[in-house]
Amino acid sequence: MTTIQYGTDEKGIRIDHTTLTPRYSVTNDESLNEGIAYLNEHGYTVFSDILSQEEIKTNKDLLWNFFENIPGCHIRRNDPETWSSFWPGFPTSGVVNNCGIGQSDFMWNIRSNRKVKRVFTRIWNTNELLVSFDGCGVFRNWHYDPKWKTNGGWYHVDQNPIEKPDRCCVQGLVSLMKQNETTGGLIIIPNTHLRFAELNDIPRGRGDFIRIPHNHRILDGDQAIAKLVQCQAGDLVLWDSRLVQCNAPAFVTEQQNEGEPVDFLRIVAYVSMSPTTFVQKYTLDEFRKQRKSIVENNITLTHWSTELFQTRSKLNLPKISMKKFDAYQRALILGTDCDDS
Structure with a gap:
């Protein structure tokens, strides 16, 4: 019988970082x-057989090409000394959502994988899906530089319980690296999507990022048990936007061999797809025109593919031609039907 090992976060909440999550083949x-049924019941799920080893290698190269070509950052993949001064995104969480990442070759190569759409098509029972123009997540190896260590304990949901009480978004990530207790990663509190209405009492604005106070009843008086979602390289991890979640750094320090090259601990590409029928405040034709303009202007959005929330970027980014995209990719931009067989 396997003994469950728990870590604790900054708020004192226990985290199960050893129990494996079932993986379902796409x-x-x-x-x-079965994987979708697990998502419906528990609020999260893991699908295997999304990326091959060759595809993982290709996507890592594309990510490094993106980093190395950010103007003024001078990042070099083989020199970790260059990974500090001008690192993009939010160092405290590992989220990279600026500098044009949302329209990068890296992100488009991930979201164009037909196995990803196959899962979302089955979830929503339609092929007319809009893909998110989201960014990625990267954990630099903080054993090399302790300042790179990300924060944990920032439990939240990514959906407003007053304005959006029902399931209207399933978030996702494709992981390019194995995620376990030695890397850290996505932390969830299982089944909390079924208690979403309990969050109605949290004061908030009109946004969708809802921070959960550590003493809120959905955390069961600090007695809730969170879970690190372990996965393999090439897996797709999905979670209901109503699920309480955050990410966290490693729980166990893995011994580094002397002379071993410094690598990332975590690389994930965030990807979500939602039906065109979820678009509000615009006609579908207007929304498609806006989406086309966002792509052409090299803009990164959030996980909400049916809305137009822009993320930050101070760079004057180059324009992108729609001619760059094939028919399958254009269908993801516009939410039109395209066979994914």
Whole structure:
């Protein structure tokens, strides 16, 4: 019998960082349906067989190409000394959502993977899906530089319980690296999507990022048990936007061999797809024109593919031609039907 090992975060909440999450193969129809049933019940799920080892290698190279070509940052993949001064995004969380990441070749190569859309098509029962123009997440190896260590304990949901009480977004990430207790990663509190209405009493504005106070009842008086979602390189991890979650650094220090090259601990590409029927405040034609303009202007958005929330970027980014995209990618931009077989 396996003994569950718990870590604790900054708020004192216990985190199960050893229990494995079931993985469901996207290539097997029965397994795919079981994975979606697990998502519905627990609020999160993991799908395997999304990326091959060769695709993982290609995508890592594309990410490094993006980093190395950010103007003024002078990042070099083989020199970790260059990973500090001008690192993009939010160092405290590892989220990279600026400098044009949302329209980068790296992100488009991930979101164009047809196995990803196959899962979202099954979830929403439609092929007319809009893909998110989201960014990525990177944990630099903080054993090399302790200042790189990310923060944990910032529990939140990414959906407003007053304005959006029902399931209207399933978030996702494709991981390019194995995620376990030695790397850290996505932390969730299982089944809390079913208690979403309990968050109605949290004061908030009109946004969708809802920070959860550590003494809120949805955390069961600090007695809730959170879970590190472990996965393999090439897996797709999905979670309901109503699920309480955050990310956290490693719980266990892995011994580094002397002379071993410094690498990232975590690389994930955030990707979500939602039906065109979820678009509000615009006609579908207007929304598609806006989406086309966002791509052409090299703008990064959030996980909400049916809305137009822009993230920050101080750079004057180059324009992008729609001619760059194939028919399948254009269908993801516009939410039109395109066979993903």
